[in-house]
Amino acid sequence: MEPYTVEAPVLAIVIPCYNESEALPQSAPVLLSLLERMCGEGLIQNESYLLCVNDGSRDDTWNVICRMHESDKRVKGITLAHNRGHQYALLSGLMTVIDRCDAAISIDADLQDDPEAMVKMVEDYRMGKEVVYGVRSSRQTDTFFKRTTAHAFYGFQKKMGLETVYDHADYRLMSNRALKLLSGYGESNMFLRGLVPQIGLDSSVVTYERGVRVAGESKYPLSKMLALSIDGITSFSAKPMRWIFYTGLLSLLATLCVAVYVLVAYFGSRPVSPGWASIMLSIWGIGSLVLMSVGIVGEYIGKIFVEVKHRPRYAIKDMVW
Ligand code: UDP
Ligand code: MG
Secondary structure, eight states: OOOOOSOOOOEEEEEEESSOTTTHHHHHHHHHHHHHHHHHTTSSOTTOEEEEEEOSOSSSHHHHHHHHHHHOTTEEEEEESSOOOHHHHHHHHHHHSTTSOSEEEEOOTTOOBOTTHHHHHHHHHHTTOSEEEEEEEEOTTSOHHHHHHHHHHHHHHHHTTOOOOTTOOSOEEEEHHHHHHHHTOOOSSOOHHHHHHHHOOOEEEEEEEBOOOSSSOOSOOHHHHHHHHHHHHHHHOOHHHHHHHHHHHHHHHHHHHHHHHHHHHHHTTOOOOOOHHHHHHHHHHHHHHHHHHHHHHHHHHHHHHHHHHTOOSOOEEEEEO
16 A cells, blocks of 8 residues: 555646746646656646746747647647736746645746656655656756756855755645645735745655756846845845944944054154045045945835835736636
8 A cells, every 4th residue: 555645636737937938838848748658657637737927928838838838738828918027027927826636746847947847746756745846956957057056045145044945946745735824925025935844734755966057048137136135135134234233333343443543643642644545545434334225224125115016926817727
């Protein structure tokens, strides 16, 4: 007898797609045949399906999704009215399948994350895990630049008080219960990698090798990675604000020391030479500290601004189901 304690789920595979008309025709068949295999093994229900989320692509992606839906109804699609970015595309997909599946796995359209890991994810789910994180065991196929910047970001985030699962992006399985709990987080600034661990249900980790894109090029340039990282930190931690305070405290101490030195020099009747360099240095030094600090504070105020408006996080324009 199987050791499973949980029934075979209706599995939804959620795929955010931005300008993926080249990659999708290659990746969807791979995922469909994987679904078929898992159905055959009785691991999941026959009604399992793919949901492609078109994130306001400027290319042919939506037509590609509709055509695939025509020939295979297991491919479903929604299209957002506007490009909202990976996190919101993913969220809109997860919220769409919330009442239509028992478990959902999110994966990128380029299949850089090994789809085979899904088998293990579903097995863990059936042993009672509510969240299963896909973790990259190696990133040899990423460029050196991507790998080092990504690792630097993980380290930096951790220092800044943001707990994420190391080398886990958004490739994960979530049970229906986890999805329902996630839907209760009403914030506009979504950073799923930070939020999901906070839900705090029983979880496990599945490791896999990260491969290369099946087609097309990365939609995550350094600028978007930087934005995601800053968003992640400022959404989860007020530590940077405290660091501003400490920096201010330090520079105040330094100023006091200099003042004492100047006074001692003055009363010691050693004339203080008019130091152009030191004045310029301190003006620029303090100036940049102030600018940086205002920037960090501004980042948080910007967040408050976005949150108080309570705008919808995405708009679904059309759907094929
Ligand atoms: N993506 C998206 N909206 C965006 C940017 C990216 O939905 O604005 C999707 C993209 O189609 C892909 C996934 O997010 O399925 C990850 O993007 P990509 O593979 O380009 O990132 P990388 O793997 O290079 O970090
Ligand atoms: Mg990719």
